[in-house]
Amino acid sequence: MKEEKNIHTNSEVLVKVEGLSKKFCKDLKTSLWYGVKDLTANVFGNKNVRQLRDKEFWAVKDINFELRRGECLGLIGHNGAGKSTLLKILNGLINPDEGKVTIRGRVGALIELGAGFNPILSGRENIYNNGAVLGFSKKEIDEKVEAIIDFSEIREFIDMPVQNYSSGMKVRLGFAVAAQMEPDVLIIDEVLAVGDIGFAMKSFNAISQILKTSAVIFVSHSMPFISRICDNIILMDKGKMLLKTNDVGFGVQSYFDNQKLLGALNFGEENIILNNVKIHSENPRLEGIIEYGKKSIFEINIDSLNDYPKVKVSILVYNMAQINVALFESRYISIKSIKGQKFIFDFGDSFLSISNYFITVRFDDLDNKKALVVSNYVNYRSFQVTGAERLVFAPLYLKEKI
Amino acid sequence: MPLETRIYQKENHLKLGHLFKASFKDMLSSRFLAKQLAVRDIKAQYRQSFFGILWAFITPMFTALVWVFLSRSGTVTLTETGAPYPVFAFTGTLIWSIITESINAPTASTKSAKGIMSKINFPKEALVLSGVYKLLFNTCIKTLLLLFFVFFYGVGFHVSQLFFPLAILMAILFGTTIGLFLTPIGMLYNDVGKIISVGLSFLMYVTPVVYVIPKEGLMKTIMELNPLTPLILTSRDLILGNPPAFLNYFLILFAVSALLFSVALVFYRISIPILVERSNA
Missing domain, CATH: 2.70.50.60 (abc- transporter (atp binding component) like domain)
Structure with a gap:
């Protein structure tokens, strides 16, 4: 980690989420038509209050939290609770329908490893593609390429087309590139338990390093990871914030209590x-x-x-x-x-x-x-x-x- | 070093000017990503083939050959063009293919990046730029072929030929502008893509791509109004060394396209979140 990051005080708020809501449509055809309407409305600023239209529901409703540097927020909840939607809004991929997100600093997202990999190209070529997508400059990748190959532990196969890689190798390479990010805010969605145990531990350690100097939002169904990494918990259910606590044990417990249907x-x-x-x-x-x-x-x-x-x-x-x-x-x-x-x-x-x-x-x-x-x-x-x-x-x- | 602050909320408070500035800035800063994406696609396109890059030459050559064959064999009788027909036909189809490809390029690049777009935040302008890069690559190859034809059929060198790249850039600007306006709706409804391909194949017949403008009649009026006509004719005149007949229309078209391009870029930029939301990938 670079030293200049330590200059910032530990208490600065990097992520601020106020009254955030997002609605989705259940029906494809209707959704597309609303899309066209939204495109038009968007051109004129789209300042009206958003009401639920026919066949729409709130995928995320009224979320509030603040996150400072050095803190890690665990976002837990069952499938369809709205976690991924919330992450997409935080990452700026989709716009909220209500509320506001303020994010300071460089945002890194570990959501899909190896995004933009082309199967025909070699591992080395794909490092450059993936790195470029993640926002690295050519110079940065040139500097980091050796570290990436070492981290991924697949030097032997680095000039082989990625289509011949095992799924584990692809994930290793993807993680190795992503681990080179030095973000102020890091968003992680279920990507920690990758590869074999050895590599999972290695990636876990890499994340722990990043954790120290950034604000992390972590989504996982693995409660062991949540308990080890996070110091704040938000439990979501049906888009709403069911619980916000800094007692991680209590948060995890509520997660299981909330698990009425045994979705184990x-x-x-x-x-x-x-x-x-x-x-x-x-x-x-x-x-x-x-x-x-x-x-x-x-x-x-x-x-x-x-x-x-x-x-x-x-x-x-x-x-x-x-x-x-x-x-x-x-x-x-x-x-x-x-x-x-x-x-x-x-x-x-x-x-x-x-x-x-x-x-x-x-x-x-x-x-x-x-x-x-x-x-x-x-x-x-x-x-x-x-x-x-x-x-x-x-x-x-x-x-x-x- | 102060940290960059981003705010995400429902409204677009920003003015057109600000949005364009941001868009243009992202376009500049994403040159490396755009290049990387273009190189990736080009490499991937040709690596899994025996003839590899040769295919880039073969395809446009055959389009030209078809027309040469049709005119030589007398299947199609065409009005005298005032230039060796292969050169005439090849310039026409070259510019035409640039226009159609550049209309389709923004939608194609955006669609192929749907998967990354819903997971990673990167400047989407890179997709537009990578489309242009790919087009330029294809165009360079075709232009080499054109140069060969120009000398082979004895048209020879004219100073005006040096301005030909500008005409190509104009064709790309024009096509990309239209493409950018169509992309958001084209991403939602596949109908748009189909309408474009049907429309373009019709448009080709009311554009002097492989024949000259008739001396009189309805076709003459249509062709003279058709905004694609100055694009095709001006570039052909530049190659053949003729005085460009539609230069004024061409320049007006350039001014309008340049203006609309910045509007299109902003429209594309603010539409992306809606597209990511509606097109699940």
Whole structure:
């Protein structure tokens, strides 16, 4: 990072958003026609108050926040909550229908890596194209090209056409170029978890460097990244700001609470469909609550598309800082190819501290002595631990009592 | 160093003059990006072919050859043109293709950049400029061919030929201006592109591209009013060394085009956010 950036005080407001709203149209034909109308209105300044026209809805409604240098704002919410639209407005790609955005300094956006790549051209040629699109001058790219190639770790293939690159290599190259930006305001949309673990960590570190000297707006569905990077959270739902807080843990928790429909990510073969998980202590009616020092019972309801004679259910418990605090492993169960099977696991007395947690549920099939992940539901649901806490060492690894 | 401040809101408070200044500034600052985009497209166009850059010569040569063949074989009887017909036809089709290409160029470049436009903020003027660069590249090749014809058919060197590049630039200015006005609506409705291609193929027959203006009749009136006529005729006169017959019309057209071009550029600039919003990519 260049030193001159440190001259600016840390408290200067770089991004100011006031009463920002944007509407979209649900119907293509109508949308195109409104487009023509807007084009005409635009020529005359378009100063009228915008009302919702037929078939329109507010994609973003009344957003307000300020962001200073050195701060990182996490923008979370489910798909369609309006996060990407908000980013597009902040990036100046589309104009708001109400309100105002004031941005100071050079804006960098990590939204799509490798924008403008041409498959026929070599990696090196594409570095110049991509760099030019991102606003670098020829001189800047000349200076940085070696650093970019080193960062991407694909020197060997740099003169090969990009069409022969693996998707991971393309992303590496795209990130390597984008990481050379020295923005005052950085907008990141779901691009951190790129490539393999090693490269993901490398890109994470590169971002952390940029974080120190700029104001960052970060959109992700990965709560671990959010908790590690952000110091402010805005939770969006249906275009509105549901919550604005600088308590990141609380923000992340609200995100899961807001996740009424279990839109959890499922990795694996998806042959086991998790319908619901009920979590309680002795009293099944106090669902979602485990009393400190009492039984932890997990009732799992699943559909399966196959017969699995020997399956182990693992429930990973995370605290709100996204740290894995416990692993509950079941005995081997036999799953039939039918719908609505219910399994009740009693993991014994729980000594998790009083707080909120969420779980990841994984199904491993032990077939031919090899464990295969059948389904893995990440960020599945949350639960709470209540009651009177005693100072006891909380076991991290619990096995189901048989 | 004070930081640049950007404000995004619904109104366009800025005056035409300011907008044009900003647009022009972006155009200048985006020369590298424009060049890079143009080089990318040209390279990509020819790299995946055996004959490569030769194709840039082959296509215009065949257009000219078709007309040479039609006139030589007597399929089409044309009024005496007062110059070797291949040169006559080739200058006509050359300028005509520049005009049609430059009308289509802004829409084509903008459409092909739809993907980046909805993700990255870069000066969109670069797209217009890269279209012009690509046109200039194609034109240079065609002009080389033209020079060959000029000497091969014994037209020889005339001082006026030195002004030919200016006529080409004028044709590009004229076409790009029209193209810029059409781009915003053309981005929304594909109909516009279709209307343009139908319209242009009709227009070619009321423009003296491959034949001279008739001595009398309705066609004469139409052709003399047609703003494309001075573009074609002036450039041809420059090549053949004739005194340009439509020079006044040509100069008026230049003044009007230059003025409208700045308006078109502003219109394009303020329309982009609406296009990004409506054309999901």
